[in-house]
Amino acid sequence: xxxxxxxxxxxxxxxxxxxxxxxxxxxxxxxxxxxxxxxxxxxxxxxxxxxxxxxxxxxxxxxxxxxxxxxxxxxxxxxxxxxxxxxxxxxxxxxxxxxxxxxxxxxxxxxxxxxxxxxxxxxxxxxxxxxxxxxxxxxxxx
Amino acid sequence: xxxxxxxxxxxxxxxxxxxxxxxxxxxxxxxxxxxxxxxxxxxxxxxxxxxxxxxxxxxxxxxxxxxxxxxxxxxxxxxxxxxxxxxxxxxxxxxxxxxxxxxxxxxxxxxxxxxxxxxxxxxxxxxxxxxxxxxxxx
Numbered sequence: 001x002x003x004x005x006x007x008x009x010x011x012x013x014x015x016x017x018x019x020x021x022x023x024x025x026x027x028x029x030x031x032x033x034x035x036x037x038x039x040x041x042x043x044x045x046x047x048x049x050x051x052x053x054x055x056x057x058x059x060x061x062x063x064x065x066x067x068x069x070x071x072x073x074x075x076x077x078x079x080x081x082x083x084x085x086x087x088x089x090x091x092x093x094x095x096x097x098x099x100x101x102x103x104x105x106x107x108x109x110x111x112x113x114x115x116x117x118x119x120x121x122x123x124x125x126x127x128x129x130x131x132x133x134x135x136x137x138x139x140x141x142x
Numbered sequence: 143x144x145x146x147x148x149x150x151x152x153x154x155x156x157x158x159x160x161x162x163x164x165x166x167x168x169x170x171x172x173x174x175x176x177x178x179x180x181x182x183x184x185x186x187x188x189x190x191x192x193x194x195x196x197x198x199x200x201x202x203x204x205x206x207x208x209x210x211x212x213x214x215x216x217x218x219x220x221x222x223x224x225x226x227x228x229x230x231x232x233x234x235x236x237x238x239x240x241x242x243x244x245x246x247x248x249x250x251x252x253x254x255x256x257x258x259x260x261x262x263x264x265x266x267x268x269x270x271x272x273x274x275x276x277x278x279x280x
Contacts, residue, residue: 017198028199028204029199030206093200095199095200097195097202098195098200101144133146133205135144135202136145137145139143
């Protein structure tokens with residue numbers, strides 16, 4: 001069974017590589033390469049897979065998932081400048097693709113199948129950058 | 143695996159009417175969607191791309207190339223049109239949203255390689271959202 005929890009954060013970023021010329025960055029990233037940055041209201045959908053506990057009827061206590069999302073993603077990302085304040089985006093460009101993968105990396109250790117009483121695994125991270133663009137990221141886990 | 147999905151919009155009208163069926167059969171089958179002068183929707187076209195994230199740019203697809211492709215292959219011909227009469231593919235095929243999704247995917251496939259080359263991202267899915275309640279995926 002799959003369960004999905006939504007969360008949101010607002011953050012700014014620059015999608016440009018410091019080691020590339022302004023012309024090359026503009027060519028690859030367009031107006032998103034503006035060196036002063038710009039922001040989005042990101043919408044996050046985290047999907048877990050598992051079986052409902054026979055006693056509680058729940059795959060996972062959603063309060064627990066909410067707390068993990070708060071700690072691993074929302075607190076460090078919300079109202080921050082990703083490039084300047086959220087490693088590893090001082091080293092890699094915070095495209096939606098890379099931000100989705102980083103969220104996966106932060107969450108996956110919590111849902112590697114070892115959670116008692118039933119194994120719950122991270123199944124998919126969907127990150128909406130705007131109402132018209134989203135990225136899904138997933139990999140084998142646990 | 144990384145997939146990027148982008149939404150595009152087109153406003154179009156259509157009429158669901160199968161020429162091989164009688165008028166009465168069409169009315170029974172399609173209901174109000176068979177009304178004689180057609181009706182319209184603000185369609186959302188979702189195009190889903192999958193591939194490897196380029197390690198240098200952090201991108202799975204050049205979105206501006208994708209925008210141009212979708213515009214030229216689909217939106218330009220569908221937006222503000224009566225699909226039955228103005229899109230040749232629907233001259234003999236009922237423009238249900240199932241068939242709209244199939245036709246949009248066919249058009250994108252035809253132009254994909256020319257746009258992205260053989261090592262670029264792949265087209266993963268095309269979804270047509272007809273209304274908030276009806277979604278079709280090809």
